Amino acid sequence: QVQLVESGGGLVQAGGSLRLSCAASGRSFSTYVMGWFRQAPGKEREFVAAISWSGLMTSYADSVKGRFTISKDNAKNTLYLQMNSLKPEDTAVYYCAAARGVVLTTTPKTYDYWGQGTQVTVSS
Secondary structure, eight states, rough: OOEEEEEEEEEEEETTOEEEEEEEESSGGSEEEEOOOEOOTTTTOOOEEEEEETSOOOETTTTTTTTTEEEETTTTTHHHHHHOOOOOGGGGEEEEESSSSOOOOOOOOOOOOOOOOOOEEEEE
8 A cells, every 4th residue: 555645736937847746655665656647627637757666767748858857766755756847738736646567657547546636837
């Protein structure tokens, strides 16, 4: 069992930066694939980024590639999402998620555990 709690969301102007954190509880954090997803009002939840259990492999949605960076600190049981050059279209509730297995996955239904989400609002 893994419990996930996101933090770090807020209101920022376009072009600004935010760093999201996801604190995980549970002894097996280091063995999970971790991901960030987001959901804007009226839209489906979409993949943002994922990282392997070792932290050596990452995957990004095309819309955030080059602007967002996913990382994890297994010693601190924490997942991060550094978001730079934010755009109004990045506005959404951001969720972290954990998936059993070793394959980087971008599909929400393949993730087993979810946090409650943190709101990110980017003003123009």
